[in-house]
Structures are given as structure tokens and as C-alpha cells.
Amino acid sequence: MVLSVIFIYGKKKRDRMKILFVLLFIPLLMIPAFAQENTQTLPTEKGTLDVKLSYDEVIIGELTTLRTDFINPQSQQIQEHIDWSLTVSKDGETIWGPTPLSHTSEGYLKNLKYEFEDEGKYNLEFGIEGILFQPIPLEKVSFIVQVGEASAQPDTQPQDTTPPSNDNGGGCLIATATYGSELAPQVQQLRELRDDTILQTKSGESFMTTFNEFYYSFSPTIADFERENPRFKEGMKLTLTPMITSLSILNHVDIDSEEEMLGYGISLILLNIGMYAGIPVFGILKLYQYRKN
Numbered sequence: 001m002v003l004s005v006i007f008i009y010g011k012k013k014r015d016r017m018k019i020l021f022v023l024l025f026i027p028l029l030m031i032p033a034f035a036q037e038n039t040q041t042l043p044t045e046k047g048t049l050d051v052k053l054s055y056d057e058v059i060i061g062e063l064t065t066l067r068t069d070f071i072n073p074q075s076q077q078i079q080e081h082i083d084w085s086l087t088v089s090k091d092g093e094t095i096w097g098p099t100p101l102s103h104t105s106e107g108y109l110k111n112l113k114y115e116f117e118d119e120g121k122y123n124l125e126f127g128i129e130g131i132l133f134q135p136i137p138l139e140k141v142s143f144i145v146q147v148g149e150a151s152a153q154p155d156t157q158p159q160d161t162t163p164p165s166n167d168n169g170g171g172c173l174i175a176t177a178t179y180g181s182e183l184a185p186q187v188q189q190l191r192e193l194r195d196d197t198i199l200q201t202k203s204g205e206s207f208m209t210t211f212n213e214f215y216y217s218f219s220p221t222i223a224d225f226e227r228e229n230p231r232f233k234e235g236m237k238l239t240l241t242p243m244i245t246s247l248s249i250l251n252h253v254d255i256d257s258e259e260e261m262l263g264y265g266i267s268l269i270l271l272n273i274g275m276y277a278g279i280p281v282f283g284i285l286k287l288y289q290y291r292k293n
Helices: 002-028 173-179 185-196 202-210 212-228 230-252 258-292
Strands: 038-043 050-055 063-065 067-071 082-090 093-096 102-104 113-115 120-131 134-147
Touching: 038 134, 050 120, 050 134, 173 185, 173 212, 173 230, 185 230, 212 230, 230 258
Parallel strands: none
Antiparallel strands: 038 050, 050 067, 063 113, 082 093, 082 102, 082 120, 120 134
8 A cells, every 4th residue: 555655656746747847848949859860951953952851760661751841051941932843762663753743832841751661772852843933943852761770860872961950950940030040149049058958867858859840830830920020020039038038047057967957947937937927917917907096
């Protein structure tokens, strides 16, 4: 009976810690989460675009999601309005495609799926024929996907490669769009906080990894909307500044254990709740009292 009570208490304590860590990392969603397990960025034949292909572990006979980003090599931002097609070949023989010419207004493909039926080297060739509603001469870029025992990483391509924008893959889409560059001090601060503080704990690393799909489900849309609406972009700056300022506290403290991370995290959560919820509510109440009197 005593052992059962201890087990239940321990399980509840672990569950509470997981919930608290989720709350801790919600404010950090604008920090770039890890890209999918396999990621490679290559230029098209003439260097007009960089194409980034990301996918999780390939399981034979199951659909694999091929997250594809079309990137402007000058700005390193997602390039909107791309006309593309895809051909899949194996052992020099085309086994799927070429697909009909398709258009992505967002500049990325998050629902492109393909079923790899057996082991071996697959060649995925993207064809680009239009940018911003303007046709261009066909440019191709090819990726090799190794299915089977060696599928942990994409094969090295014989052509020159363009490295991802940061070591962990993916870009700070929201923060970069807000501050205009991945080299902006605010973006660098967020990246350093993630790499030098959050990821130094096992729980932090685990939770940051799980945020990948959630982050990329909305961040490209917000970043695109910022680029199209300068007023919204300025509003995002005002929104993010208090949080970034509060998070900078973590850069000036020594966190050597999961308990210390949890303690500082709870403190920052309460601080941000006070800034983003408490102050507006207090202002509304004061305004209501003023009008009532």
C-alpha cells in the first residue's frame, strides 16, 4: 500500500513537471525548433533558388512527409509563389512523376508525401518553372534519399551545397521577419538562449524537439503576413520586445540542474503573465472605474 502511494505520488510529480516545462517553452516558440531528422539544402542549377528538403525517418511502405522550402538565396527568406514539379526515380528509372506543374503561394510544401516501397537510393528531382507568377526557364535540383540501413542522413550530392541558415536547421521565421535579418541582435539572443541555456538540460532538449511540427504549422504564415503588412510587423516588434527582455534574464544566471531550470522557468512564466495579461486587465479595470466615476 505504501509503495503504491509512493508510485502514484511520484508519477503525479513527474506529470506536473512535464506540464510546467510545456508552459516554460510556450514563450520560446518563436525560437527555431529543430528541423526534421534529415535536412539538406541545395541550389537549383543556376542558383536562382535554394531548395530545402526535410523529412523524418523513412519507413518502407508508409507515407513519408517531404517538407520542402523554397528559399531566396539573397535574403535567405521563404520565396513566395513558386511553380514546381517533382519526379522520383530509382536506379535511373522514373517511378513517379513528373507531377503536373503546381503552384505554392506560401513558398513551402508541408503536405507533400511519398511512399518508399523498398530499400535503395531514390532520386527526388524538383523542377522550378515560375517565381512570383513569372515563368522562368526550367531549373532543376536533385536530392538523393537513401532508404534502408543508411537512411539516417541524405546522401552527399555531387553538386555544391548551401548550408542551412543555422546549425540546427530551419530559421527563426517569426523573429527574422520581425527584425529583418537572422543577424539581428534579438534573433541572435534567442538563438543563444536556446543553444546555451535551454538545450543544456535534457528536459529542455526533449521539449524543444517536440515543438518542431507545431512551430512550423503556423510560423511561415505569420512571417509571410509580416512581410506583407508593415503595420503588423511593427506590432509584432512591440509584442515580442517585453518577452525577449524578460528571457534575457536566463543569459545572466547559472543553471546547473533541471530544478534550477524549472524554478527560473516558473518565475519567467509568472512575469510574462503579469506583463501580457495582468497589466492590460489592470488598465481595463482602471478605465472602467474612471468612466463609472
